[in-house]
Amino acid sequence: xxxxxxxxxxxxxxxxxxxxxxxxxxxxxxxxxxxxxxxxxxxxxxxxxxxxxxxxxxxxxxxxxxxxxxxxxxxxxxxxxxxxxxxxxxxxxxxxxxxxxxxxxxxxxxxxxxxxxxxxxxxxxxxxxxxxxxxxxxxxxxxxxxxxxxxxxxxxxxxxxxxxxxxxxxxxxxxxxxxxxxxxxxxxxxxxxxxxxxxxxxxxxxxxxxxxxxxxxxxxxxxxx
Amino acid sequence: xxxxxxxxxxxxxxxxxxxxxxxxxxxxxxxxxxxxxxxxxxxxxxxxxxxxxxxxxxxxxxxxxxxxxxxxxxxxxxxxxxxxxxxxxxxxxxxxxxxxxxxxxxxxxxxxxxxxxxxxxxxxxxxxxxxxxxxxxxxxxxxxxxxxxxxxxxxxxxxxxxxxxxxxxxxxxxxxxxxxxxxxxxxxxxxxxxxxxxxxxxxx
Numbered sequence: 328x329x330x331x332x333x334x335x336x337x338x339x340x341x342x343x344x345x346x347x348x349x350x351x352x353x354x355x356x357x358x359x360x361x362x363x364x365x366x367x368x369x370x371x372x373x374x375x376x377x378x379x380x381x382x383x384x385x386x387x388x389x390x391x392x393x394x395x396x397x398x399x400x401x402x403x404x405x406x407x408x409x410x411x412x413x414x415x416x417x418x419x420x421x422x423x424x425x426x427x428x429x430x431x432x433x434x435x436x437x438x439x440x441x442x443x444x445x446x447x448x449x450x451x452x453x454x455x456x457x458x459x460x461x462x463x464x465x466x467x468x469x470x471x472x473x474x475x476x477x478x479x480x481x482x483x484x485x486x487x488x489x490x491x492x493x494x495x496x497x498x499x500x501x502x503x504x505x506x507x508x509x510x511x512x513x514x515x516x517x518x519x520x521x522x523x524x525x526x527x528x529x530x531x532x533x534x535x536x537x538x539x540x541x542x543x544x545x546x547x548x549x550x551x552x
Numbered sequence: 553x554x555x556x557x558x559x560x561x562x563x564x565x566x567x568x569x570x571x572x573x574x575x576x577x578x579x580x581x582x583x584x585x586x587x588x589x590x591x592x593x594x595x596x597x598x599x600x601x602x603x604x605x606x607x608x609x610x611x612x613x614x615x616x617x618x619x620x621x622x623x624x625x626x627x628x629x630x631x632x633x634x635x636x637x638x639x640x641x642x643x644x645x646x647x648x649x650x651x652x653x654x655x656x657x658x659x660x661x662x663x664x665x666x667x668x669x670x671x672x673x674x675x676x677x678x679x680x681x682x683x684x685x686x687x688x689x690x691x692x693x694x695x696x697x698x699x700x701x702x703x704x705x706x707x708x709x710x711x712x713x714x715x716x717x718x719x720x721x722x723x724x725x726x727x728x729x730x731x732x733x734x735x736x737x738x739x740x741x742x743x744x745x746x747x748x749x750x751x752x753x754x755x756x
Contacts, residue, residue, distance in 0.1 A: 335649070339657035346661035350668065359616030364658045366629030369602045372649050380595040384588060399585055403592040410596050414603055416598045421559045422600075425593050431562035432590045433567035434746040439737055445736040449729055455724040479726050485728025490738075514730065515686040523693025527701060530670050537664030543657070 328550075340547040343540045453479060485514030559749040565590075566747040606630055629654075695722065 328336070345360035385407070388400040406425040412418030453462075456476035462469055487509045565586065572583035609623035617623075633651065640647040674694065681687050699705065700721065705713060745751040 335653040338653055342654065343661040346658060346665060349665060352687045358619075358622045359625050362626040363629045363654060365605075366626040367633045367651060369605060369641075370630045370633035370637065371655075371681065373599055373634065374642050376598055378642050380591060381599075385581045385592050401590075403589045403596075406593045407596040409591065410600050413600055414607065423555065423573030424561050425597070427558035427562035428565045429590065429593055429597065430746050431564070431566035432569050433557075433564040434562075434743040435573070436590075438747070439573045441736045441739050441743070445732055446740070447688075449733050449736070453729065465737060472722050474738055475722075479729070482726035483730040483733060487734055490734040490736045501628050511756040512685050515684075516689045517723075517727035517730060517755040519686045519689025519727075520693040521724040521731060523695075524697045524724035525688045526670070526690070526694050528673065529755070530667060530698075531701060533663050533670060536660045537667045540657070540664045549740055 333550075336543070336547055340544055343543060347540070453483060458481075482511065482517045485510045486517050487514070489514035489518060562749060563747065693724070697724075 342360050342363070345356040350355040352496060385403060386402060388394055388396040389404065391397065409418075409421045410425045413422035456472075456479060462473050462476070488507065564651070568582065568586050569590075570588060606627060607625050612620050613621040613627065636647055636650060642648075674691075678687055700717060705717060742751065
């Protein structure tokens with residue numbers, strides 16, 4: 328093991344032990360490790376933003392005023408200056424304009440992204456399961472495929488009923504026919520199954536991380552004994 | 553209610569993006585310019601947020617507020633990383649190794665800690681919410697997928713069992729599809745509310 332690898336291992340084990348001290352009820356060492364993480368990540372993020380975004384897209388075009396993009400860069404420059412003013416007590420109101428610009432543009436991107444990237448593909452894929460070519464093999468109906476398509480339709484509609492039911496609960500209006508209660512319960516079953524599968528996936532990943540951290544500590548101890 | 557100027561700026565920027573997206577490729581150049589502005593302004597907003605974080609912790613240190621030792625740790629680690637990064641550059645292998653040697657073990661250990669927290673949270677959900685359709689289906693599904701994750705049943709190579717496993721493994725996708733459509737509709741509503749000034753930043 329090279330000296331740099333050993334140094335990285337020592338730092339890694341020390342930070343891992345500090346994080347696991349949380350289990351013993353310690354807050355100081357856990358706090359130190361998390362604050363180191365925040366400090367290092369914030370600095371790394373700031374450096375990446377400055378060198379990969381601001382220098383090529385804001386500073387470089389401004390350095391050459393004969394460039395065609397010079398005038399176009401003045402708009403984000405003005406918005407950026409207004410944002411920086413937010414750091415000062417008297418300039419907090421100035422940040423409302425660039426934030427409104429960001430909010431509007433990001434909301435528009437969300438509208439396009441959600442309709443084209445989520446809603447349309449999901450709904451089209453559900454409708455696609457009812458294509459006659461898929462449901463019939465010649466003159467023979469494919470009962471397995473038909474049942475699967477119907478189950479998917481029922482599952483999606485019942486899950487959407489759960490959303491609707493939660494909205495009504497928030498509004499204080501909970502009087503619903505027994506039929507709708509039944510559909511909502513089916514939706515809850517599907518949501519429970521999905522969350523259960525997601526839980527297992529996340530739990531498995533976390534368990535692998537736990538084993539990896541513990542094996543690092545064991546490797547470090549075995550170096551000395 | 554928002555001020556008229558912020559409302560107009562938000563609406564104009566949103567409509568510019570929407571129009572450019574829907575008339576693309578004719579609006580491609582307009583879209584590229586607006587997206588460039590969005591990237592730059594969002595990056596500056598991120599830098600302002602980081603500066604605000606560091607300034608807040610500096611204020612804690614100066615005032616000697618409870619827990620200021622942690623603020624010293626944060627500010628020192630921030631300054632050390634920033635100085636090293638400015639000196640060597642973001643792409644330098646030594647700098648990347650330094651950042652990785654600190655971030656990787658902490659993130660892995662935190663994820664490991666999540667495994668323990670998730671175990672107790674799974675038990676807690678039955679205590680707090682009781683036995684309902686949702687909690688029972690969640691518990692049964694978690695146990696079944698844990699067993700399936702072992703791969704033992706798949707290795708038995710029984711055709712009927714494999715067919716049943718394939719059916720069970722497809723079930724979460726149905727719920728996920730419904731959840732995605734529901735969340736998508738919710739997001740769409742929220743985006744329209746932000747666009748028309750009924751929600752979000754810039755409120756008086």
